[in-house]
Amino acid sequence: MNNYHSTSNFNTTISRLRDLLNEYRGRPLDENLSEKIENAFLGLEAGIAGQGAEITKPSENTEQQKERRKFERRNKDKIVDAIGIGLCLLNKDLKVTWANQTLCDWLNLKDSPVGNTCHDIYHCDEIGTAVCPAVNVFNGNVSNIIETWIESKNRKKMCVHHVAMPILDADRYINEALILTIDATESEKTVHRLLLLQRLGQAMQGILHLDKLLHLILTCVTSGYAFGFNRALLFLINKELNVLNGKLAVGPSSHEEAHQIWKDISNKYGSLKDILDKLDYSHNIDTPLNTMTKLMVYSLSDTKEVVILCAKEKKPIIIKEAHNDPRVTEEFRKALRVDEFVCVPLIAKNKPIGVIVADNAYTGEPISEDYVNILTMFANQAALAIENAGTYKRLEDKINQLTETQQRLIRSEKMAAIGSMLSYIAHEIRNPLVTIGGFAKTLSRFTFTDSKITTNIDIIIEEVKRLEKILNNITDFAKPSTLEKVDMQICEVMENTCILMENYFQEKNIKLHKEFETDVPSISIDPAQIKQVFLNILINAVEAMPDGGDLNISIKSGIESIEIDITDSGKSIPQDLLQNIFDPFFTTKPNGTGVGLSVSLKIIENHGGNIAVESKHGKGTRMSLILPIK
Amino acid sequence: MTTILLVEDDKNQRLLYEQELSLEGYEVVTASNGREALEKVQVQLPDIVIMDINMPKMDGIEAIGKILSKNKEIPVIINTAYSNYKDNYMSWAADAYIVKSSDLSELKDTIKKVLANRAEDS
Numbered sequence: 147m148n149n150y151h152s153t154s155n156f157n158t159t160i161s162r163l164r165d166l167l168n169e170y171r172g173r174p175l176d177e178n179l180s181e182k183i184e185n186a187f188l189g190l191e192a193g194i195a196g197q198g199a200e201i202t203k204p205s206e207n208t209e210q211q212k213e214r215r216k217f218e219r220r221n222k223d224k225i226v227d228a229i230g231i232g233l234c235l236l237n238k239d240l241k242v243t244w245a246n247q248t249l250c251d252w253l254n255l256k257d258s259p260v261g262n263t264c265h266d267i268y269h270c271d272e273i274g275t276a277v278c279p280a281v282n283v284f285n286g287n288v289s290n291i292i293e294t295w296i297e298s299k300n301r302k303k304m305c306v307h308h309v310a311m312p313i314l315d316a317d318r319y320i321n322e323a324l325i326l327t328i329d330a331t332e333s334e335k336t337v338h339r340l341l342l343l344q345r346l347g348q349a350m351q352g353i354l355h356l357d358k359l360l361h362l363i364l365t366c367v368t369s370g371y372a373f374g375f376n377r378a379l380l381f382l383i384n385k386e387l388n389v390l391n392g393k394l395a396v397g398p399s400s401h402e403e404a405h406q407i408w409k410d411i412s413n414k415y416g417s418l419k420d421i422l423d424k425l426d427y428s429h430n431i432d433t434p435l436n437t438m439t440k441l442m443v444y445s446l447s448d449t450k451e452v453v454i455l456c457a458k459e460k461k462p463i464i465i466k467e468a469h470n471d472p473r474v475t476e477e478f479r480k481a482l483r484v485d486e487f488v489c490v491p492l493i494a495k496n497k498p499i500g501v502i503v504a505d506n507a508y509t510g511e512p513i514s515e516d517y518v519n520i521l522t523m524f525a526n527q528a529a530l531a532i533e534n535a536g537t538y539k540r541l542e543d544k545i546n547q548l549t550e551t552q553q554r555l556i557r558s559e560k561m562a563a564i565g566s567m568l569s570y571i572a573h574e575i576r577n578p579l580v581t582i583g584g585f586a587k588t589l590s591r592f593t594f595t596d597s598k599i600t601t602n603i604d605i606i607i608e609e610v611k612r613l614e615k616i617l618n619n620i621t622d623f624a625k626p627s628t629l630e631k632v633d634m635q636i637c638e639v640m641e642n643t644c645i646l647m648e649n650y651f652q653e654k655n656i657k658l659h660k661e662f663e664t665d666v667p668s669i670s671i672d673p674a675q676i677k678q679v680f681l682n683i684l685i686n687a688v689e690a691m692p693d694g695g696d697l698n699i700s701i702k703s704g705i706e707s708i709e710i711d712i713t714d715s716g717k718s719i720p721q722d723l724l725q726n727i728f729d730p731f732f733t734t735k736p737n738g739t740g741v742g743l744s745v746s747l748k749i750i751e752n753h754g755g756n757i758a759v760e761s762k763h764g765k766g767t768r769m770s771l772i773l774p775i776k
Numbered sequence: 777m778t779t780i781l782l783v784e785d786d787k788n789q790r791l792l793y794e795q796e797l798s799l800e801g802y803e804v805v806t807a808s809n810g811r812e813a814l815e816k817v818q819v820q821l822p823d824i825v826i827m828d829i830n831m832p833k834m835d836g837i838e839a840i841g842k843i844l845s846k847n848k849e850i851p852v853i854i855n856t857a858y859s860n861y862k863d864n865y866m867s868w869a870a871d872a873y874i875v876k877s878s879d880l881s882e883l884k885d886t887i888k889k890v891l892a893n894r895a896e897d898s
Contacts, residue, residue, distance in 0.1 A: 569858065573830065576857035576876055577786050583878020584792040610878045618875075 232306070232327030235313070236280050240264050249327055252304065264325070268308070283310045283323040305334035339520050342366075346524065350531035354538040357394075363528045364396035367504055367521065375504040375513075375521075379439045381453055382492075382500040382532070388446050390453060390501065392439035399434040401508055438481060450475055456489035457498040462522050463489045464513060488513050490521050492529035499529055557729075561748065572617045579617075583610030631670040636708055636773065637662045637701055639673055643680040644699070655694025666703040669775055675749045682742040683712050683769050689735065690716030690767060707755070707775055713768040719761040727759065778891065779803045781822035783813040783839065784855075785831040793826070796880050802887075810834025810842075817843055822850070824891060826883070827870070829856040844869055851890045855883060 232249030234242050242259045250259065253268070264280055307330045313322040346366050353359045360380055367378035377397030381390050444451045449458060452473045456463045465471050466486050468479045487505035491498050502525055506513065586606040594600055644651075644658065651658055687697055691714055698713040719727060726732045728747045747757050755773040780802045784790045787808075794804045805822060807813040809831040816822075825843065829836035840852055852870040859875050871890045874883055 573857040577789060580857075580876045580878050581786065581788040581792055584789070584796065584880060587878065587880070588792070588795060607878070614877055 230329065232325075234259070234264070234325050234327075236264050236323045236325060238284060238321065240280055243322070252306065252327065252329075280310050280323050280325065283312045284320060304329055305331045336516070336520075343520065343524055343527070347527040347531075350527060351534065353531065354535050356532070356535040356539065359531055359535050360394045361396070363502070363531070364394055366524065367502060368397050376506045376508045377435065377504065379435075379442075379503040380500065381439075381442070381444075381503070383446065383457065383498065390444045390446060390457060392442035393500075395433070395435045395439035397435060398508065442481065451478060452489055453478075453501045453503065456491050456501050460491050460493050460496075460498055462491065462518050462525075464515070464518055465489070483507065486513055488518050488521065490518070490525045492525050492532065494529040494533035499532060502528070561744070568620050572620055576614070576617055579610050579613055583607055583614070586610065630672050630674075632673060633668045633670050634673055635666065635668050636671070636676075636710065637666055639671070639676050640680060640699060640701060640710065643677050643684065647681070647684060650688070651697070654688050654691070656688055656691065657694075657696050659696060659698045661698070661700040661702075663702045666701055666708055667775055669708060669773055671753055671773070672749075676753070679746040679749050679771070682746045683771075686742065687712055687714035687716070687767070687769075690714050692716075695766075703775070708773050710771040710773070711768055712771075713766060715766040718763045718765065718767055719759070721761075724759060724761060728757070777801070777803045778824070779805060779820065779822040780887070781805050781807065781813065781816055781825045783807045783810065783826065783831070783836065784828045785809055786828075793880075793883075796884075797887075800884060800887075810836060810839030813839050814842055817847065817850075821847060824887060825850055825852045826855050826887070827852055829854060829858060840869055851894050853883075853886055853890060 230248065232246060232252050234245035234249055237243050240263050242262050242264060245255075245259045249255075253259075259266070307328045309326040309328065311324050311326070312320040313324055314320055346362075350359060350362060353362060364378045364380055368375050375397075377395065379395040380393050382393045383389075384391050444454055446454060446457075448454050452463055452465065452471075452475075455473060463473065464486075465474055465488070468474045468482070468485045468487065482503070482505065484505045484507045487503055490502045490504070492500040492502060502521075504513075504521065583606070586603050590600065590603045590607065640660075640662070644660070684697070691697075695715040697715075698711070700711045700713075702709055723734070728743050732744075750757050750771055750773070753773055755771065758770040758772070759767065760770070761767040778801075780797055782790065782793050782797070782804055784793065784806070785808050790806050790808070794806060797804045805816055805820070807816050811834045813825070813827070814834075817825075825840075827836040827840055831839075836854065836856065840854075843850060844852070853872045853874060854870045855874045855876055857876045871893070872886045874886055877883075
């Protein structure tokens with residue numbers, strides 16, 4: 147009778163638990179969970195039915211009965227253990243009265259837990275609180291499910307859920323609580339991955355620098371707690387060359403390296419923060435895997451290659467047996483040296499932009515479709531982020547171009563405005579100067595008794611001349627840009643200029659060193675204007691060396707242009723002034739007009755060339771003139 | 777005596793050129809703008825014209841054009857404070873282009889040269 151009661155009590159308990167389960171069944175990820183619990187019930191039912199039948203076997207004596215019971219109990223235990231759920235019974239004082247082997251293994255218990263409080267073995271934070279399922283059960287509440295992470299006996303990380311249910315005795319009092327401990331690691335991992343996916347997506351959108359982004363993407367794919375592949379290779383499509391090119395690979399290059407890395411990070415959960423922090427751009431270090439990947443190039447029309455196929459079809463491809471699969475070329479298989487890998491396309495705006503190849507070369511863990519699905523979702527986000535970074539870079543380039551052009555335009559307008567203003571002023575001043583100087587000259591022809599008069603008249607003439615010289619300099623600047631171009635040898639023009647300045651160089655103690663290449667081609671130039679440029683720059687160089695020094699002139703030709711370098715060993719130009727030296731009227735000389743360099747730049751630019759300056763403190767200045775050959 | 781027609785709107789400069797060129801032995805006729813220059817040419821054909829560019833009523837370029845269309849043989853020297861008319865194609869019609877300076881020797885030399893060239897040609 148008693149047993150009948152117990153059995154029906156157990157059955158009621160079980161059906162109550164089932165109801166509870168149905169409540170939770172709505173959650174999509176708990177399918178596995180509920181299946182496991184379902185199995186638990188079946189097992190329990192079987193066990194309990196067995197228990198019910200345990201008692202009556204009249205043919206046996208006490209000794210035989212004891213033996214049989216022991217035997218049956220062991221069998222039950224085995225069944226219970228085979229379910230794969232940890233079980234334990236707690237009494238009213240929350241002390242363990244029985245626990246199965248599975249639970250002991252999972253909780254890594256060295257001794258039998260019987261007699262310990264449930265807290266001693268579970269180490270949960272909810273002990274004694276209102277959330278503790280055991281406490282709730284004894285209070286007659288519906289049991290709770292709480293989840294914790296534990297490290298099992300064989301050092302596996304597990305996520306477990308605890309379900310507590312009451313056990314009623316014959317008088318329908320709750321005298322024991324049954325705690326089921328269920329392994330929910332798989333479903334937890336999936337939840338975690340989806341969350342990670344979302345957070346990674348957000349993090350990726352924030353990174354606009356392509357290299358950093360690629361590194362983040364592959365680190366996610368290989369990070370133990372994200373997708374956990376051993377290695378990942380990333381390829382991007384180069385549209386100009388019509389190829390798919392390896393860009394980056396992340397992962398160990400050998401078993402030894404893999405082992406070392408896992409020893410280092412074996413205890414890290416690798417949260418997103420960890421992943422981002424660990425992003426030390428060690429892709430700068432060229433691992434053999436990385437080097438190999440960067441050398442892999444495939445034409446986009448070569449559909450024999452699995453990566454090309456993947457990009458073209460815009461669908462992931464799982465290769466289980468590379469040596470047998472017609473989609474994998476011998477070369478590719480040899481490069482990867484694995485039999486199982488997955489190719490996932492990177493698709494942005496419905497067009498393929500690249501491929502990620504991932505494998506488990508070192509753990510040999512099989513690649514499941516689940517994994518691949520989530521990886522594909524991640525790849526879509528990654529592709530978008532890459533596209534963003536690319537667009538950003540193009541924008542940056544365009545803006546730089548525009549800024550440069552704008553600056554040139556402004557300078558040009560400035561010069562034009564100044565030019566026309568100067569023209570007018572020069573003209574207005576020149577006329578009266580002609581009159582003043584001219585008449586002074588006329589006067590100078592007379593003889594005066596007072597020699598002071600002659601001197602004074604000479605002074606007037608001299609000052610007028612000086613003013614005219616200044617005007618000439620300025621109007622040179624305002625001159626329009628028509629050139630009379632002739633095919634000439636630059637070296638010849640420079641030689642002539644140097645000859646012109648021979649005496650000047652000697653006077654100023656300048657040692658001249660010339661290095662002209664022999665096969666410099668002739669180019670179309672206006673010799674007078676180019677000579678003027680050379681003169682300007684050479685004079686500047688000499689003036690930078692008031693106590694004498696070395697002046698180096700070198701002329702060399704490249705494929706598209708000729709470069710003339712004029713280097714002095716004198717006072718250098720301060721860094722903050724370097725950008726101003728070509729501005730009109732900028733001068734540091736007490737008697738300078740500040741037009742020499744800006745005129746020179748204008749002339750060189752009119753020839754299609756450019757002037758570059760380099761000036762280092764203590765090392766002098768180098769002016770590089772570049773003239774195009776065509 | 778060689779006649780020079782000097783066209784210049786600045787009064788003082790006119791005086792200067794007149795004095796200096798007369799000393800050189802030329803007969804100097806002056807005009808203060810392009811239109812006046814045309815009139816003077818009608819009255820008496822000069823041997824050489826020295827033309828300023830910036831003038832009121834009619835500027836030097838136009839005046840040269842008009843004078844040369846009627847008398848294409850007359851030598852013309854442009855004498856101006858501007859240096860950028862060198863590229864104006866009309867100014868190429870002139871025999872020489874001088875930028876004004878207080879030192880009149882360039883002008884004087886050029887006059888001699890142009891007259892000598894013309895004498896050779898004819």
